[in-house]
Amino acid sequence: MTPDSPLAIVQAWQDAANDQNVERLLALSAPDIEIVGPRGSGYGHQLLRDWLARAGLTLTTLRAFVSGADVVLADYGLWRYVDSGEVNGEAEIACRFRVADGRVALFARYDDLDDALAAAHLTPADEIPLGA
Helix, strand or coil, X not given: CCCCCHHHHHHHHHHHHHCCCHHHHHHCEEEEEEEEECCEEEECHHHHHHHHHHHCEEEEEXXXXXXXXXXXXXXXXXXXXXXXXXXXEEEEEEEEEEEECCEEEEEEEECCHHHXXXXXXXXXXXXXXXXX
């Protein structure tokens, strides 16, 4: 995997989010990034900043699916209360990304891997080994 591949960019984006490194996260995100989650969707760096400040989410990648600029990660998500750091919830989720011009242009969270794959027009045949 090359450092500028869509999967490498997505993994760096997710690492920045996990580390609460907002400057790195913004550098890896298109200015008009679309963010889709359970509460709806929106666009832009300010929404991304707000999401990072309140989500308390850490993601661990279990599986990766890639085709062109589209990436879906099967993740284990752990939510923590921002104030105390105590665990608030955990679940296996899927995250869909689209990379454009070397930056994440879309981040969408799904409760179901099959839904994320379908939305990205990917199939199980698009799975790649982690670390490849």
